[in-house]
Amino acid sequence: MDALLSNLALGLTVALSWNGLFYCFLGVFLGTLVGVLPGIGIMATLAMLMPITFHLEPTLALIMLSGIYYGASYGGSTASILMNLPGTATSAVTGLDGYPMAQQGRAGQALFMTAIASFVGSLFGVILLAGFSVPLSRVALRFGPHEYVALMLLGLIAASVIGSGRSLRSLISVSLGLALGLIGLDLNSGVPRFTFGQTVLFDGLPLVAVAIGLFGLPEIIASSGSKTVPRVQEGKIRLRDMLPTREDWKRSAMPMVRGSGIGGFFGALPGTGGLVATFVSYAVERRVSKHPEEFGKGAIEGVAAPEAANNSAVQSAFIPTLSLGIPGDPVMAIMLGVMMVHGIIPGPTVIQDRPDLFWGLIVSFIIGNLMLLVLNLPLVGMWVKILKIPYNLLFPVIVAFTCIGIYSVNYQIVDIFVLLGFGFLGLGMRALKFEVAPLLLGFVLGPMIEEYFRRALIVSRGDIGSFFDRPIAGTILAITFAILVWAIGSKLFAAFRARGRREVQTDG
C-alpha cells in the first residue's frame, strides 16, 4: 500500500508538472479534434499526429500520444451520434442507438451519457492497469526468450485472426509485415538485408511514414472526392438541455458497469481490444435488457454500455504493452514503436527502471480523462461546429500537416516517398480485401520476434523442442496453435462444404 501511494505521488509530480499538464491537454484536445472528424479513424489520427511527439522527451511523448488515443476514442462517437458517420468501427456501435436518439431530439442526452460512460469505463481501465501491471511485470521479469517468442506469436496470431472474417488474408498480412520488418541491418551480424544497396534503408523503414501511408493516405483519398455537405442532427446541445433524465441515469448505470468490465477484460487480451469489447457489450445489454425491442431505436443502454466498454478497453490495452512489452493491437504497436524511437526498450524492466514514466503515464490518464469530461460536456458545441467545416477544404490542410509531420521526423525526403508507396500498398490491399492493421503489427514485432527466436535457440543449443519443455512458453504456444488450427481449419472446412454443395446442385 505504501509502495502504491509513493508511486502515485511520483506519478503526480510528473503528470502535474506544467509540461505534463500541457502535453496531456494538447494530446486529448488534438485527439478529440481529429477524432470528431468523420472518416478519419483512430489509427489515422494517431499516425498523423505522431510526428509532433518525436521532439519531446519520452514520458511527455507517451503522455501526449496516449492522450491522442483516448481523446480520439471519446471524439469518435460524436460524429456517429450526430451524423451517423462513425469515424471508427467501434463508434459505429454507439451510432446504432445514438443516431436514433439524435433523430428523436435527444442528441444532447446521448452525448452526455457517452461522455459519462467513457469516463467511467476509462477510470475502470486505469484502475486495472495500475493494479495488474506491476504483478504481471514481476512475473515477466523471469521470462526468458522462449516465453517472449511464444507471447509475441500469440499476440500476432490472435490479433490477426480473432474478429476478422478473413483469417488467411490476415495471416498473409502479418507475414508481409514481418517481411518488411526485415529490411535494414541484421542486429546480430550487421549484414544489410533487403536494402538493395540503399544506405537510407539501413535503419529499416521509417515507422511513421509506414503507419501514415497504410492508414492515413487511403482514408484521405477515399474521402477527398466526397461531395456531401455535412448534415448534423443538432437539436439542442446546450449543457442545460443535455442533462439526462432520472430514468436515463437509472437505465444506464448497470450497463456502464457491465460495459467497463467487459471492456477491461477484452482490452487486456492480445488481439481483441475495443472492437470486440464494444460488440460483446452491446450484445450482452440487448440480451439482459427488459425491453430488447428498443435497441436500435434509441435505447440509452445501447449508447452507455459500448462506450464504457470501448474506453475501458483502450486503457487496459496498455497492460500487456507496458508490463510485457507486447502490443495487443496496432495502436499499441505504434506506442511501442515510439518508445523504441526514444530509446526505451519496452518490457517488464520499464516499470522497475522508469517508475516516473509508468506512474506518470497512469496519473496523466486520470487527469486526461477529467479534461475530456470538460471538453466533451460544456464544450461539446465547439466540436459540433467543427463537424460543419466542409470536408473539401479540410483535407488539403490535413495533407499539408502530414507532409511537414513526416518530413520533420528525420528531415529525409525519402520518407515522403515511403509514405506514398505504403499508401498505394494500403489501397491495393484494401482492393483485394486485406486488412492492413496486422501488417503494421508484424512490421513492429518482426525484428523483436527474430531477435528473441535466435536468442532462444542459442540458449537451448538449437533444440526447437525446448519451446515445449518450458511450461509457460509451451502453454502459450499450445493456445496459439489451437487458434491457428481453428482459424485455418474452419476456412478450409467451409470451402470444401461450399464446393460439395455446388457439385450436388450442378448434378441435380
Added chain:
Amino acid sequence: MRFVLNRLEDISAALVTAGVGLFVILEAGSYRMGSLTSMGPGYFPTILGWTMIVLAALMLVAMRPSESLRLPGGHQFRGMLCIAAAFGSFALTIERFGMLPSITLAVFLASLANDRTKPWVGLLLGLGTALVCALIFRVGLGLQIEVF
C-alpha cells in the same frame, strides 16, 4: 475460364503472396544461413518466405467465388492522382524552395482532388495554410525547415 474469373480476387491475392514469399526466399539465399544453434541473417527470412508460400497455397485451396474485382471509380482515381501529386510536389520542392511555396503547391494540388473546390479557392487555402504552418512550425516550434 469462368472458374478463374469468378475467383480472380482470391487467385490474384494468392499469386502476389506467393511471389513475395518466393522473392524473400531468393533474396535470403544470398545471406549466410547458419544453423539452428546459431542462425545467420538468412535463416529467419527463409522460414518466413516458406510460410508465405504455404499461406498462399492454403488460400488457393480455400478460395471461393466473389463478385468481380472492384476497380477504383473515376473520382477515386482523381483523388489518388491529386493526393499523390501533392505529396510528391512537397517532397520535390521543400528542400529547394522552403515551406511557403512548397505547402502552397501541395495544398493546391490536394484541393483539386475534389471537383467542388474551385482552383482559386484551393490557391487561397494553400497560401493560408502555408502561412499558418510557417508560423507554427518555424516560428513556434523552431523546426529546421526553411520558410522560403
